[in-house]
Every structure is written in structure tokens, then in C-alpha cells.
Amino acid sequence: MKIPGASAAFGVRTRLVLAFLLVAAVSAVTTAALTYREARSAVLERAQDTAVASFREEVERFVPGLPLDLEAVRWELYDIAARSKPHPWIVFAEYGSTRVSSGDRPVSGVLTEDLRRAARTAPHGSFQRVVKDGKAYLTIGMPVMTRVVAGGGAVPSGLILFAVMPMTNEETDIDALVTAARDGALPGLAVALVPALFAARSVLRPVRELRRAADSMGGGRLDARIAVRGRDEMADLARTFNSSAARLEHSVQELRDAGARARRFASDVSHELRTPLAGMLAVTDVLDEEAATLDPDTARAVRLISAETGKLAVLVEDLMEMSRFDARAAELTTDEVDAAEAVRRSLSGRKWQDRVRAELPEGIRIRLDPRRFDVIVANLVGNALHHGAEPVTVRLSSRAGSLITEVRDSGPGIAPDALPHVFDRFYKADAARSRSSGSGLGLAITQENVRLHGGTIRAQNAPGGGALFTVELPFDGPASGHGAPDGPATAHGEGPGTGPHTSTEAGA
Amino acid sequence: MVAAGRPPVGDLLPPRDSRVLLFFLSPDDELLPVPRIVDVPWQGDSGSPSPDGEEASEVLSPLTAVTALLDGPNKAERKAGLRNAPSLPREASAADRVVTGASTVEVRLDLRVRRLSAPARDQLVCTAAFAAHTQGALPVVLIGQDGRLAPAHCSLRPVPAPAR
Numbered sequence: 272m273k274i275p276g277a278s279a280a281f282g283v284r285t286r287l288v289l290a291f292l293l294v295a296a297v298s299a300v301t302t303a304a305l306t307y308r309e310a311r312s313a314v315l316e317r318a319q320d321t322a323v324a325s326f327r328e329e330v331e332r333f334v335p336g337l338p339l340d341l342e343a344v345r346w347e348l349y350d351i352a353a354r355s356k357p358h359p360w361i362v363f364a365e366y367g368s369t370r371v372s373s374g375d376r377p378v379s380g381v382l383t384e385d386l387r388r389a390a391r392t393a394p395h396g397s398f399q400r401v402v403k404d405g406k407a408y409l410t411i412g413m414p415v416m417t418r419v420v421a422g423g424g425a426v427p428s429g430l431i432l433f434a435v436m437p438m439t440n441e442e443t444d445i446d447a448l449v450t451a452a453r454d455g456a457l458p459g460l461a462v463a464l465v466p467a468l469f470a471a472r473s474v475l476r477p478v479r480e481l482r483r484a485a486d487s488m489g490g491g492r493l494d495a496r497i498a499v500r501g502r503d504e505m506a507d508l509a510r511t512f513n514s515s516a517a518r519l520e521h522s523v524q525e526l527r528d529a530g531a532r533a534r535r536f537a538s539d540v541s542h543e544l545r546t547p548l549a550g551m552l553a554v555t556d557v558l559d560e561e562a563a564t565l566d567p568d569t570a571r572a573v574r575l576i577s578a579e580t581g582k583l584a585v586l587v588e589d590l591m592e593m594s595r596f597d598a599r600a601a602e603l604t605t606d607e608v609d610a611a612e613a614v615r616r617s618l619s620g621r622k623w624q625d626r627v628r629a630e631l632p633e634g635i636r637i638r639l640d641p642r643r644f645d646v647i648v649a650n651l652v653g654n655a656l657h658h659g660a661e662p663v664t665v666r667l668s669s670r671a672g673s674l675i676t677e678v679r680d681s682g683p684g685i686a687p688d689a690l691p692h693v694f695d696r697f698y699k700a701d702a703a704r705s706r707s708s709g710s711g712l713g714l715a716i717t718q719e720n721v722r723l724h725g726g727t728i729r730a731q732n733a734p735g736g737g738a739l740f741t742v743e744l745p746f747d748g749p750a751s752g753h754g755a756p757d758g759p760a761t762a763h764g765e766g767p768g769t770g771p772h773t774s775t776e777a778g779a
Numbered sequence: 780m781v782a783a784g785r786p787p788v789g790d791l792l793p794p795r796d797s798r799v800l801l802f803f804l805s806p807d808d809e810l811l812p813v814p815r816i817v818d819v820p821w822q823g824d825s826g827s828p829s830p831d832g833e834e835a836s837e838v839l840s841p842l843t844a845v846t847a848l849l850d851g852p853n854k855a856e857r858k859a860g861l862r863n864a865p866s867l868p869r870e871a872s873a874a875d876r877v878v879t880g881a882s883t884v885e886v887r888l889d890l891r892v893r894r895l896s897a898p899a900r901d902q903l904v905c906t907a908a909f910a911a912h913t914q915g916a917l918p919v920v921l922i923g924q925d926g927r928l929a930p931a932h933c934s935l936r937p938v939p940a941p942a943r
Binding site: 327330331333334335339366368385386389391396398417418419425427428430432 | 812914935
């Protein structure tokens with residue numbers, strides 16, 4: 272029985288957990304990405320706006336007189352640099368060809384020509400983010416305007432101030448955001464495992480119960496039911512399973528009852544037939560004796576009645592035997608016997624010792640029911656004699672804890688399509704030959720007897736032609752665990768069973 | 780490159796009554812206003828307005844400004860890279876006279892005005908305009924040996940600046 276284990280590589284649990292983790296990961300990554308983008312622009316913009324506004328303010332506070340006095344301007348630049356916000360910046364001043372700065376060098380390597388041109392030509396401030404040598408800078412260019420007269424309009428003064436501010440803090444902030452998002456996502460995934468496992472458990476528990484119930488139903492316990500919890504799809508499934516199981520149980524019970532009634536009927540019929548038959552059998556002897564004195568036609572009719580009555584008696588006996596097997600009323604009365612001796616007695620009891628070649632090694636002792644073993648041997652040999660062809664061989668051997676009894680004839684064998692059915696009741700391989708000498712129950716009774724012993728019986732076509740029946744009986748009785756009586760292992764023989772005259776019935 | 784709002788505005792020029800405004804070219808060929816402090820002689824009793832204003836501000840007159848412009852940048856200004864347009868002769872005496880009318884300023888020069896390049900004309904126009912008018916709003920006519928040019932405005936127009 273194949274039961275998908277809980278550890279299946281891509282079971283429902285694994286898939287549910289993976290789906291949960293995927294959803295969690297996707298949402299974490301999306302959230303982190305959006306947060307990162309928003310926060311990044313917010314952080315950068317705030318820093319830029321602050322820097323630009325405070326730089327303009329500082330520049331307006333600083334009013335050098337034109338024309339420029341370089342030394343004075345340098346001190347003013349130091350002053351502006353000291354008040355830098357939000358981060359330290361370096362201030363560069365350009366006037367004509369004059370270059371002054373608050374740093375070591377009068378000219379910055381970070382300022383781009385674009386920004387210079389914009390500051391020189393456009394009447395407004397400009398800024399630019401520059402990444403140089405892996406470091407981010409904010410560069411601001413401010414053309415200073417001057418009023419022509421106090422309170423009047425302004426014209427460009429020719430003085431341009433630049434600020435260069437490293438954005439390392441912002442980069443650090445953004446890096447910290449990324450780190451925080453990553454560090455938050457991993458515990459998030461770990462936390463997502465918990466609901467994932469819970470969900471998997473809540474789905475899988477009903478499935479497991481269902482499996483257990485289906486398993487026990489397969490094992491024959493038709494009253495297995497599942498507890499219905501909640502109102503979800505799993506509960507629906509459980510309800511459906513329960514009602515199906517109930518219907519199945521009901522149907523099986525009806526079938527069992529019908530079978531039991533049929534068996535009881537057969538048993539009753541055979542019992543009822545026995546009493547009148549006993550009376551008739553007593554009369555047939557008289558009829559047989561008197562037949563000689565009657566005219567030939569009447570004598571033939573009388574002998575026919577006598578013979579058919581005998582067959583009817585055999586049939587009724589077989590039916591009663593079958594009924595006992597069906598009712599599990601058949602019992603073993605075991606005794607330890609010599610196997611060869613038991614077979615010899617069977618053969619000689621029916622005066623077959625001359626027609627059957629027996630290979631009976633001495634000294635094989637086995638515990639069995641002698642009467643039933645006699646039935647087994649007699650049915651198989653009788654079947655071989657009636658439906659096969661002589662010579663018929665009976666061979667005993669022992670192998671692996673079993674007594675092997677083989678009965679082989681020299682007939683054409685069994686037709687392949689008949690092989691699976693030779694042990695069926697009233698099975699006739701040749702429908703035209705419906706009136707046979709046997710009851711049609713011989714092999715079935717043989718099989719039941721073998722099962723009762725815990726053994727197996729097998730029909731096949733022997734390699735050299737002819738039907739071969741093999742019976743294996745365990746030496747130590749049916750309790751030896753030699754196999755539950757699952758029925759015969761019916762093997763198809765290698766030899767082609769060609770003839771229509773195929774052994775199917777056992778004469779009793 | 781992002782525009783970042785209005786430029787800073789400051790009072791970088793000395794008060795008008797103690798300077799003339801000259802317009803030189805920067806190394807990038809841009810017109811820059813350059814103040815030149817002049818010594819204003821004592822006008823006597825400051826309480827009463829001078830009856831002869833034209834005479835009183837002789838040192839601040841447009842003619843003085845144009846003369847100073849033609850004289851070229853001084854040492855400090857040259858050091859800052861300021862210069863005159865090449866077509867402008869370094870000849871202070873070329874400035875003849877400046878007549879400030881109600882609606883125009885006429886500048887008579889002892890040179891050929893038609894030969895002046897556009898930056899050179901602009902220098903003269905702006906210097907004269909800002910000397911004649913506080914906001915340089917008057918059109919200026921340059922008159923030379925070879926005739927007169929059409930009235931022109933200074934290309935540097937003051938833009939409104941926020942009051943502080």
C-alpha cells in the first residue's frame with residue numbers, strides 16, 4: 272500500500288510553506304524597495320534643500336565690496352564654510368580670473384563645467400550631484416547679484432560662489448536603510464514560517480485523518496469515520512467521505528447478507544435432499560439386481576435411474592461439504608502420518624494403484640488431517656484419470672518446510688484461458704461436455720481443503736505436456752504462517768494446452 | 780543639473796554718490812559692472828542743494844565715466860582678468876562730451892564708432908547709461924567721427940531684487 276509520506280519532497284506542507292515564504296519575501300522586498308526609494312529621495316532632497324537654502328543665506332550675509340580684495344574674501348569664505356549646513360562644505364569663489372577658496376586649493380576638482388556655465392549664464396542658483404572616486408558630493412553654484420542702488424534692481428556682479436558638500440552622511444543613512452530592510456526581512460521570513468506551518472497543519476490534519484480512515488476502510492473496517500470540524504472545504508470533504516463510507520458499509524452489508532442467505536439456502540437444500548436420496552439409494556440396489564429380469568428397454572431405464580441417483584448423492588455430499596467450508600464450519604482433525612503411506616492408502620482404496628505411477632519417498636512425516644488429505648489426493652488423481660490421459664504420476668517431495676504433492680497426467684493439458692478458472696465451482700472448460708461424471712465441485716473442494724491446511728495449490732501445464740497440479744502443505748500445520756489462505760496461485764503453464772479435452776473437473 | 784531658485788543678492792557696490800560704474804569684460808566675455816571710487820570734493824554747505832548740480836558732480840558725470848572706461852581697467856582690475864574690448868582704443872581723450880537729455884544720452888566720441896565691436900559698444904552704452912540714470916534705463920546714442928549709431932539700451936537690465 273502506497274501512502275504518500277509526510278516527508279514527501281513537494282508535499283502540501285512544503286508547497287504551502289514555500290508559498291507563504293514567497294509571499295512574505297515578495298512583500299518584504301517590495302516594501303523595502305519602495306521605502307528605500309522614497310527615503311532615499313527624501314533624505315537627499317532634504318539635505319539638498321537645506322544646503323541650497325543655507326548656502327544662499329550665508330552668501331547674502333557676506334557682502335564683499337567690489338572690486339574684490341582677495342584676502343578679505345578668503346576670510347569671508349572661511350566664515351561661510353564654518354557655518355555650513357547640514358554638512359561641512361568647502362566654498363569656492365570665482366570673479367573674473369580670480370579664484371579663492373576656503374580649502375587647500377583655490378579650484379575644486381569636483382565642480383563640473385556644466386555647473387560653472389549654468390552659474391555664469393543663468394540668473395539663478397543651480398546644484399548638481401556629482402559622484403567622484405566613488406564618493407557623492409552635492410555641488411551648488413550661486414551667481415551673486417548686486418543692486419545697482421540700494422533698494423533698486425540687481426545686475427550680475429560677476430562673483431560666483433560654489434559650495435562642495437560631501438554627501439557621505441546621506442549615503443550612510445541610505446546604506447543603513449538598506450541594511451535595516453534586509454535585517455528586517457530575514458526575521459520577517461522566519462516569522463512567516465509560523466503561520467505557514469500552522470496553515471499547513473490545519474490543512475494536513477484533516478488530510479491525515481482522511482488517509483487513516485481510508486486506510487482502515489481498505490483494511491475492512493467499514494465503520495471508520497472522520498470527525499467533522501468547522502465549515503470549510505475540508506469539513507465538506509470529511510462529510511462526503513463519511514456519507515460515502517456509510518453507503519458503502521450498507522451495500523457491503525447487504526451483499527454479505529445476500530451471500531449468507533444464498534449459502535444457507537444451498538446448505539438447507541442439500542440437507543433436505545439427503546433424506547429422500549438415502550431412501551432412493553437403498554432402492555437402487557434392488558433395482559440393479561432386478562434389472563436383469565426386465566425387458567432390455569426397461570432395464571436400461573432402471574440402470575440409468577440407479578446411476579444418476581448415485582451421482583446425485585455424490586453431488587449432494589459435495590454441496591454439503593462446500594456449505595461447511597462457506598460457513599467456516601470445516602475443522603481439521605490432525606494426526607501425524609507418513610505421507611507416502613497416506614497416498615498409497617488413497618490410491619489402493621480406489622483401486623488405482625495399477626493405473627498410477629507413484630514416486631513416494633519414504634520417511635516424510637507430516638501433521639495433517641488424513642481424511643482431507645485423502646480427499647485432496649483422490650480428487651486430483653481422479654481428475655487426472657478422468658480428464659487427462661494415463662500415465663498419471665503422483666510424486667511426493669519436501670522443500671523449505673513444505674510437503675510438495677504433484678499430480679501429473681499425460682493429456683493435452685489445460686487451455687490457457689481455462690487455467691485461471693479450474694478451481695471455480697461448477698466450472699466446465701468444455702461447455703459441450705456438460706454431463707460429466709463429476710459433481711463439478713471436486714477441485715473447488717480440493718482447494719478449500721488445501722487452504723484449511725494453510726497450504727497452496729497450483730495448476731499449470733507441465734513443460735513436457737499434460738496438466739500438473741502442485742499442492743504445498745506446510746509441515747507444521749496451518750498456524751506456521753505459511754501464508755494466509757489467499758487462494759491458489761494459478762500459474763500458466765509453459766506448454767500449450769491445445770486440446771479441447773482439458774482437465775477442469777474433479778471426479779469424487 | 781538642477782535649478783535651485785533665486786540667486787543671492789547683495790549690495791556689493793559702494794553708494795552711488797561716491798563711485799562711477801564702469802563696464803568691463805570678464806575673461807568669459809561677459810559684461811561686469813565695476814565700481815570705481817572717486818574723490819568727491821567737498822561741496823561746502825551740504826544743507827542747501829547746490830544751485831549748479833551739473834558742476835557739483837563733475838567727477839561723477841557720464842563724461843568722467845566714459846573717460847575712465849576708455850582709460851581701461853586699473854591694475855587691480857586687470858589682475859582680476861577684467862579688460863576692454865579689443866576694438867576700444869585705450870585713449871581717454873577720445874571721449875568728447877556727453878549730453879544727457881530727457882529721453883536719451885548722447886555720447887560724442889573722437890573715434891570711428893561704426894568700427895567698434897558689439898561688446899565695445901555695449902561697454903560704452905552701459906557705462907554711459909548707468910552714469911546718466913541710476914537704473915541705466917536711458918537709451919544711449921553713440922556719435923563718432925563716422926556718424927551716429929541707433930539709440931541702444933544697455934544689455935544688462937537690472938532685475939527686481941527682493942528687499943532685505
